[in-house]
Amino acid sequence: MVGWVERSETHHFRARWFSFHFIFDDLSTTEPLNEKTIPTSSRQFELRGRPGLPTAMLGKGVYPPHRFLNTEMYWLILSLKLTNAIVKRGFNLKSKTVAHILIQKKGTIKQAPLPKGSPSWEDLSQMTWEQIELGAKENRAGFKIVRKLLTDKRFDK
Amino acid sequence: MKTLIFDKLLQFLNRLEQEKIYYTLSHHRDSAIMITVSLPGERWEIEFLEDGSVEVEQFKSYGEIYDETCLNDLFVHVGNSSQPFAAVG
Numbered sequence: 544m545v546g547w548v549e550r551s552e553t554h555h556f557r558a559r560w561f562s563f564h565f566i567f568d569d570l571s572t573t574e575p576l577n578e579k580t581i582p583t584s585s586r587q588f589e590l591r592g593r594p595g596l597p598t599a600m601l602g603k604g605v606y607p608p609h610r611f612l613n614t615e616m617y618w619l620i621l622s623l624k625l626t627n628a629i630v631k632r633g634f635n636l637k638s639k640t641v642a643h644i645l646i647q648k649k650g651t652i653k654q655a656p657l658p659k660g661s662p663s664w665e666d667l668s669q670m671t672w673e674q675i676e677l678g679a680k681e682n683r684a685g686f687k688i689v690r691k692l693l694t695d696k697r698f699d700k
Numbered sequence: 701m702k703t704l705i706f707d708k709l710l711q712f713l714n715r716l717e718q719e720k721i722y723y724t725l726s727h728h729r730d731s732a733i734m735i736t737v738s739l740p741g742e743r744w745e746i747e748f749l750e751d752g753s754v755e756v757e758q759f760k761s762y763g764e765i766y767d768e769t770c771l772n773d774l775f776v777h778v779g780n781s782s783q784p785f786a787a788v789g
Binding site: 691694 | 728
């Protein structure tokens, strides 16, 4: 899952307003994410407006590019754009196992030849990203190439 | 350290140009800039990393030129494609 949306409604100035909270999981943790574990910054957005009216705006002060879009439509487009942006930006590898990182990568990276003495992909899958980095720093066989393969965006799904 | 690696990168690019070695610059990893150097029968991927280190991977040709039937192997290699590749024209 890349993220989720929470919808809430409030009554203000005799009108019904709703808010969409976009909370995107950048996969920086394997723990279930909530507002405490996700710093706001670029990962949390709020879209507010009155149903059916082109009054959508983002909590961060960014207005929709097309004023004739109604809020629901804008929400759809925005969620697609943000999902795409987050997928393109990549994700944080910290504390992840290789198996978890591999989910985001093309399976073919396992076909890349590894030098003699490298651990097998099966063993590597159990390791954390930190162990891969340490192995690469210590110049252990195969760890630098594995680090490269796991971070190279050409091999993202 | 970051300035040092930038200097090193520029120095390296200037050297490649001096020697008239063909290269392209690209960015495939968040913390690295890649220079792909093309030599006859060889490609070198040289990455200057944010931490000041440099990583080099070499790719060498088998010395053979294949015909278009080989393109099928490409798609077989990348996975589950059983469809043969048909060249246009």
